[in-house]
Amino acid sequence: MRKLTAVASGIAAIGLSVAAAGGATENVSPIYGVSLPEGYRGWQMITVAHEAGKNNDIRGILGNDIAVKAFREGTRPFPDGSVIARLAYVYKSSPENDAVFPTPQSFVAGAPTNVQISVKDSKRYAESGGWGYGQFENGVANQSEPLLKSCFACHTRLDRSKDLVFSQYSP
């Protein structure tokens, strides 16, 4: 069994390096080719939000150093290299917390739902306002083209001064 596992790992490793070299099956979004940036979970927080409705999630919005600097300084449009990571979690009430509060009031982050990545590259993504998008579930790039097309379709409806970004920085 140990031997089989080792063989299977070997095959997986070969598979990964082929993918990395060939590009065809890399873990990137369709249309934009956006990957999950290394270390994004350790990035600084831009803000937090709750989306009710169909999403019903609570989210933390993180940014790499370029994005966070631009948010803090109000630089618009965002400079190339800005990356925003939107981490969403199931929005759920917390009976544990409510038990120690005066009233039921506590809503917390449950299981992660998905991570959306926005990458600013004004040349590469000129056709979508300079932004490329990716959505990841459990670290795997969602391959739905209609889903990815909906990113720009929605962001482009924002006021132009926002450079296609929903989030505002929370001090």
Place this chain on the structure above:
Amino acid sequence: MRKLTAVASGIAAIGLSVAAAGGATENVSPIYGVSLPEGYRGWQMITVAHEAGKNNDIRGILGNDIAVKAFREGTRPFPDGSVIARLAYVYKSSPENDAVFPTPQSFVAGAPTNVQISVKDSKRYAESGGWGYGQFENGVANQSEPLLKSCFACHTRLDRSKDLVFSQYSP
């Protein structure tokens, strides 16, 4: 006018250094002597939450490296040196976001309300389960002793396995 400002700044600077030396008027919480840690806004995110009821806020919970490592590895009790920063903002609906969504659904962070700091030091804070607390509004330590006493009174009602901490890490 410029001269007056310079003199005023000079006085303020002297005031600050006296405070730092004397300790009596430092910007620290009563009971615990907890100050606002330098650079806390850049710390990594632990999780997010929404408190309805009287608080009516949305919050990001950040931690220093020691705290975040303990959260990730499930280390309980938290090691000395762990610091948790809970940043709360007015919970508000976003007409701007809702205008581009199919339904009104978007709630975002408004103005900051307060920042609560929890510092783990099992010796210094032995009488409060190893945690010292501070609350800051606009960077200024709240001097209400009843408020500060309510921190431990509330946290101590949690299950013992949580080491007096509400937050759970969101991956």
